[in-house]
Amino acid sequence: MQVCYKCRKELGRDGAVGRRDICPFCGIDLHVCLSCRFYDPGSYNDCREPQAERVVEKDRSNFCDYFEFGVSGDTVKEKGVDPKGKLEDLFKN
Numbered sequence: 001m002q003v004c005y006k007c008r009k010e011l012g013r014d015g016a017v018g019r020r021d022i023c024p025f026c027g028i029d030l031h032v033c034l035s036c037r038f039y040d041p042g043s044y045n046d047c048r049e050p051q052a053e054r055v056v057e058k059d060r061s062n063f064c065d066y067f068e069f070g071v072s073g074d075t076v077k078e079k080g081v082d083p084k085g086k087l088e089d090l091f092k093n
Contacts, residue, residue, distance in 0.1 A: 001014070002017070004023040004026060004028065004030070005028075005034040005035045006026050006028040007028070009025045009026075011023065011024070011030075017030045017035070017067070017069050019061050019062070019063060020061065028059075029059070029060060030061075030069075031062065031064075031067055032058060032059050032062065033047065033055050033058035033059070033062065033064070034058050035070060036064070036066075036067050036068060036069070037068045038052065038066060038067075038068065039058070039070070051066065052064055052066045
């Protein structure tokens with residue numbers, strides 16, 4: 001199941017995403033780093049695929065050959081959320 005990283009709506013499709021594909025709900029590009037299963041903020045170039053070329057604009061359509069759509073919005077990271085802070089909050093007395 002593919003989910004738009006921006007509006008978080010299910011796209012109702014599976015399979016490959018082309019470079020020019022857009023979300024039918026919000027019109028945002030789909031072939032972007034923020035939708036890729038390899039996207040990982042904090043990793044080198046924010047990507048777990050070591051052979052991928054650097055992409056500066058993570059929210060813009062790109063030509064990355066390693067792009068694979070993330071499953072169920074796995075790749076969508078909450079902006080401004082500190083994972084360590086969330087853990088500390090979880091274990092506070």
